[in-house]
Amino acid sequence: MVITGIGVVAPGDPGTKAFWDLITSGRTATRAITLFDAEPFRSRVAAECDFDPAAEGLSPQEIRRMDRAGQFGVVCARQALADSGLDTGVVPPERVAVSVGSAVGCTMGLEEEYVVLSDGGRNWLVDPSYAVPHLYGYMVPSTLATEVAWASCAEGPVGLISTGCTAGLDAVGYACRLLWEGSADVVVAGATDAPISPITSACFDAIKATSPNNEDPGHASRPFDAERDGFVLGEGAAIMVLERRDAARRRGAQIYAEILGFASRSNAYHMTGLKPDGREMAEAIKETLGQARLVPEDIDYINAHGSGTKQNDRHETAAFKRSLGGRAYEVPVSSIKSMIGHSLGAIGSIEVAACALALHHGVVPPTANLHNPDPECDLDYVPLAAREADLDVVLSVGSGFGGFQSAMLLGRAGRP
Structure with missing residues (x-):
């Protein structure tokens, strides 16, 4: 199984090249939270994506319909397919599969809508007439896989893997299984999450898992350092195109790596x-x-x-x-x-x-x-x-x- 296309939206500037430049430079994308007012929270730092959905080619209808995590996933899928050089008109759509991972689904859309419906949390009984038409989609994590499937013209197996922080690895592992067993010829695989929201921050604050180093956000994430004090919440997505090696070679595709x-x-x-x-x-x-x-x-x-x-x-x-x-x-x-x-x-x-x-x-x-x-x-x-x-x-x-x-x-x- 080989990777022939990569699309990344990661903290900092979007795009695979910007991501690679950042992580090989040793620079950090961690900063004070700007996506919401984090002043009441213990940890007020995060790694945010400088993401403009319109600039990334999403239509106004797509922007309104999709949660931020869905937007990340669709943009990455389109990038990966373009990078792969794969002609989706040649591969029968029922032979194209999708495997997407996510830990917290459409957290941002759900929280924003609950705040509106409950009048800031004051009402237990809510009036559903105030809900946006796409609220049900926010409640169902598989919506993320569906959006990527639509963007990929995929009519084969489509699934969402939600195994917490290993979901991204597990989704790619499942994609390899689909190729190995012959259920698909191409799998669009990866994961997306946009968890930088009050509810997620409150949950990690409660167990003191995130770093409280608010005075120095750029140095808050310190793996393996003696002075480390927790992780820094991030967001983003990566979607890849996976194929069998022989098929990729036959069409002259660039191969980034084999999955062994x-x-x-x-x-x-x-x-x-x-x-x-x-x-x-x-x-x-x-x-x-x-x-x-x-x-x-x-x-x-x-x-x-x-x-x-x-x-x-x-x-x-x-x-x-x-x-x-x-x-x-x-x-x-x-x-x-x-x-x-x-x-x-x-x-x-x-x-x-x-x-x-x-x-x-x-x-x-x-x-x-x-x-x-x-x-x-x-x-x-x-x-x-x-x-x-x-x-x-x-x-x-x-x-x-x-x-x-x-x-x-x-x-x-x-x-x-």
């Missing part, structure tokens, strides 16, 4: 807590290596989940050591969440796009803001500056609330 293996595990332990030994993530990594018939020494770079919480970074470090042995100390590891924050379900697909681009360009993105490494996180976390590297195989991992642990291996196009 995917696995997922659950810790069945705690909704938000992680076991310190990292066993479940380690098992997912081992299974993925087995599928690809590779060994730890074959891995040239690890894209870490690297959220910047105390427990996640230690858990993940332990998982790498448990699954890779001594190779864990030799392979470069980095977290792009240090620059673009944590966009919940979307981040997994954004990180798959980053891995594909890393293989394509031969560059390892850095971990920004890593000035004072945590002694318990004692691997090579590529602090501050990107590195040029010969990359054949990269590993991307994700960890989500509910105990989800996922791993994916990607290979350089044309590797032996």
